[in-house]
Amino acid sequence: MSASPNLNASFAALADPTRRAILARLALGEATVMELARPFEMTQPAISQHLKVLEEAGLIVQRVDGTKRPRRLAKAGIEAMDQWLAMLRKAVEKNYERLDEVLAAMEPNRKGKR
């Protein structure tokens, strides 16, 4: 049944808003743990824990740069981001499809201006 254990790990990793925000930040480019910790008002160990989960899920990778270990998105992470943007688009499009209906309902009343 469970063909891909990594898929489960990915979904679990994405279920946390901080981790989603970390991925959104990494979508802008590589970042160190310190840079990642800054906007979240979290300690570096707390962020490191999130990074570990994301790494184990195959969503981010790290490289060695002297004493630093900057993180960047893994290919799967990028694909996940694309999927999210598509879903955000969908939510926005949903609004505007409703607006189309609102406008269509307004139209008859507006014809020939009062």
Added chain:
Amino acid sequence: MTTMTKLTLKTEGDTHILVTRHFAAPPEAVYRAHTDPKLVQQWMLGPEGWTMPVCENDARPGGKIRYEWKNSKGDGFFLTGEFLALKPYSKIVHVERMYLPDPTPDNHVETHFEPDGTGTLMTVRMTLPDAQTRAAMLATGMERGMEASYVRLESMI
């Protein structure tokens, strides 16, 4: 109908988000649908399953905005804002912030309505204070957008 192709949503520079959408109705109608709370309440709801029980929208310079959303599970959040400038029926400039529950940094939003054939081309240009705020905002929007798919996912597992 290829309605999906009508919408564009993209980032611009470090701090902007740009949304464009064509509407069949003329600019006057689209403008009114953005400035009449009774109309706003009917469409600005995001993903399926949310309603807007509170919709205050005082469309004049300095006028206040307050939108409150909730879903059937009792989850909710709200947004406040102020109108900065309005030019009927072509332009609305306002600022807004979400409370999640702490206020997010101000999102400065310029909405333009231009005639496009017999309809309207609407351009929404959002400006966030910095790149990280924008990233966080996109992530939050994604989070809301994702909810519906999570529900579907749960029913599939």
